[in-house]
Each structure stands twice: as structure tokens, then as C-alpha cells.
Amino acid sequence: MEYTQLGNTGTAVTEISFGTWRFGRETDDGYEVDKRQAHKLLDAYADAGGNFIDTADVYGGGLSEEWIGDWLADHDREDFVIASKVYWPTREDDPNGRGLSRKHIRRQIDRILDRLGTEYIDVLYIHRWDDATPAEELMRTLDGLVRSGKVNHLGTSTMEPNAWRIAQANEIAQREGYEPFTVAQPRYSLVTKEVEYDYVDALAEYDIGMCPWSPLGGGFLSGKYTRDEIPDGTRGAESDRFEDRYLTEENFDVLDEVRAVADEEDASPVQVAIAWLLEQETMTAPIIGARTVDQLEENLGATEVDLSEEQVERLGEAKDAPSLV
Numbered sequence: 001m002e003y004t005q006l007g008n009t010g011t012a013v014t015e016i017s018f019g020t021w022r023f024g025r026e027t028d029d030g031y032e033v034d035k036r037q038a039h040k041l042l043d044a045y046a047d048a049g050g051n052f053i054d055t056a057d058v059y060g061g062g063l064s065e066e067w068i069g070d071w072l073a074d075h076d077r078e079d080f081v082i083a084s085k086v087y088w089p090t091r092e093d094d095p096n097g098r099g100l101s102r103k104h105i106r107r108q109i110d111r112i113l114d115r116l117g118t119e120y121i122d123v124l125y126i127h128r129w130d131d132a133t134p135a136e137e138l139m140r141t142l143d144g145l146v147r148s149g150k151v152n153h154l155g156t157s158t159m160e161p162n163a164w165r166i167a168q169a170n171e172i173a174q175r176e177g178y179e180p181f182t183v184a185q186p187r188y189s190l191v192t193k194e195v196e197y198d199y200v201d202a203l204a205e206y207d208i209g210m211c212p213w214s215p216l217g218g219g220f221l222s223g224k225y226t227r228d229e230i231p232d233g234t235r236g237a238e239s240d241r242f243e244d245r246y247l248t249e250e251n252f253d254v255l256d257e258v259r260a261v262a263d264e265e266d267a268s269p270v271q272v273a274i275a276w277l278l279e280q281e282t283m284t285a286p287i288i289g290a291r292t293v294d295q296l297e298e299n300l301g302a303t304e305v306d307l308s309e310e311q312v313e314r315l316g317e318a319k320d321a322p323s324l325v
Helices: 035-047 059-072 102-116 135-148 163-176 199-205 240-246 249-265 269-278 293-304 309-317
Strands: 003-005 012-014 017-019 052-054 081-086 121-126 151-157 181-185
Touching (some): 059 102, 081 102, 102 121, 135 151, 151 163
Parallel strands (some): 052 081, 081 121
16 A cells, blocks of 8 residues: 555555444444454554554444554554544433533543553544534644644544535634644545535645545445345345435446446456545545455455546546535
8 A cells, every 4th residue: 555645744644544443343243343353454454554543432332442452552553543533422321421522522532542552643533513512612622632742633524514614613723723624534435425515625625635434335335236136134135224325226327337447447346436536636545444354455455456537537427416505
């Protein structure tokens, strides 16, 4: 993998980030990824040259950070760029145990650092926006974490596009001399393109890098779904929400184009979908997730796929960005 800059910062990260939301995630059969498998995945990512690891305080109820910390103890911390997030509830029945208040953020950063076994993290994302916390309080609090040395850079993660939030926050930061957001983590793929309406333009305007999550559209772009067959045990077979969002004729048309380009490049649909993201404006590093080393290696193989301008255009035109007005 090659290195790229983290937004407009001087920090270098590999062009694909490894997301660890599956670590410690409980299912009916146990953990989706247990500690042993988590360490195997981290080993494989590091062996492939990866240095950009993404987690959050709520992943696995804190186990994701804890297991990464155990793994880091046997490696050189300075070889890796570690990102975590704060927002979701971490204390039941406590109105201050969630959101982006100064009280919650300051409490959580110390818990994050303790679980990771490090004195600082490279990126702290706000996992979502909090309407109850004034933007100026938020940016002042986050700036304090950077000044204290506990955080190097700031980021924002989102479910739905909200370009005006980024503009508001970074205008406050510029006016007051606070640390701004330098990286954003939206949902973005060939079949989830809401960010193309105005969010990507906002990132370009404020020189913010993008690290999108769900680059395979919840697994739809993996190629395992067809119009005639939805495999048993998949989200497509078990989730009405997934079916409504992804299993549409429009999205299958996109998948047809992905498969066509994959055949042209002797690659997999997974690799083509991620390779397309790597070509997008303001892109820093898509965040991939995997349960097995084989899945991880297939994802990382996207860096070996060299799409032509014509292929990038064909893929991008297979589905228009939805209008938000």
C-alpha cells in the first residue's frame, strides 16, 4: 500500500484503513470476531504495510479498543495511526453518559486511552452530531484535547450528509483559533452516494480528507447477491431495512457494471468497488472491515487495481447522487 496524507495534515496514513467494529461484537454464536482472530487480522493488516487503524469507544462495549491495546503492546506504537470515536451512550440511565458534552468527552478520552494503552490517539472523531451541545462548546472542548496532547487530529463521522455542520464547526474553529476538523468519515459507496450532493464539496472547501465507511454498501457490492438469489444467513435475507435500501433494481444495475469492470481487470467486485473510491475527490483512505484474513487480503487487493478514467466514469454514472431537496 502507498501512503497518503491525512486530510491537510502532515500525518501520513496508508491508503486503506482497517475498521474494527466487528471486534468483540456479540452475536447469537458468540463474538463476530474474537480476540484471537482480531489479533490475526491486525497482524495481516500490518504485514501488508497498513498503519491506519479505526475503532470507537462503543465497539464491542470497549473490547475493540482493549484488544487493539493488547496487540499494540507487542508492537511499536509509533508505527501506527490510531483513530477512535465518541458520542454513543456508555452509561445507562445517565444523561451525561452520552453525546458530545464536555463532561462526556473528557471522561471518554481517558477511558479510550486507558483501553488502548497509549498516551494519545492520532484522530478523535465525533461519532455523530449532538443537537444538545452548542457547536462552540464542542469545538472548544476538542481543541483542549489537542492542546493537552491527548489527541493529534479531529474528525467527524456521520450517517447522513450534513455539510452545514462541518461549515459551522470549522468556521468557529477558524474564528476562535481552535483546532478544526481535518478528516471526515461519511457513509459512501457506489450505491450510497448521498454525500455527492454537497458534502464532498464542503470537504473540498475546508480541505478535509475523507475516510468513508461501508465502502461495499453493507456488503451488497461484494457480489454475493444476485437478482435471483439472496443467500440464506445474509443481511439481505434477514433484514427488511437492508432489502429496502440495497436490493433494488437500480443498485443491481450498478452491480452489473461493477462485475463488468471486474471481468475487464481480472479483479473481484469487492476490489473494483474499493478501487473506485480510491479515485474520488478528497479521498484519504476508505475504511474496510473483515471477519477473516482472506476477506482482508481481498479488500487490500483493491490497491493493485488500476482503473482507467473511462472505467471510473462508467462506474460513477451507474447511479446518480440523490437530491436532498
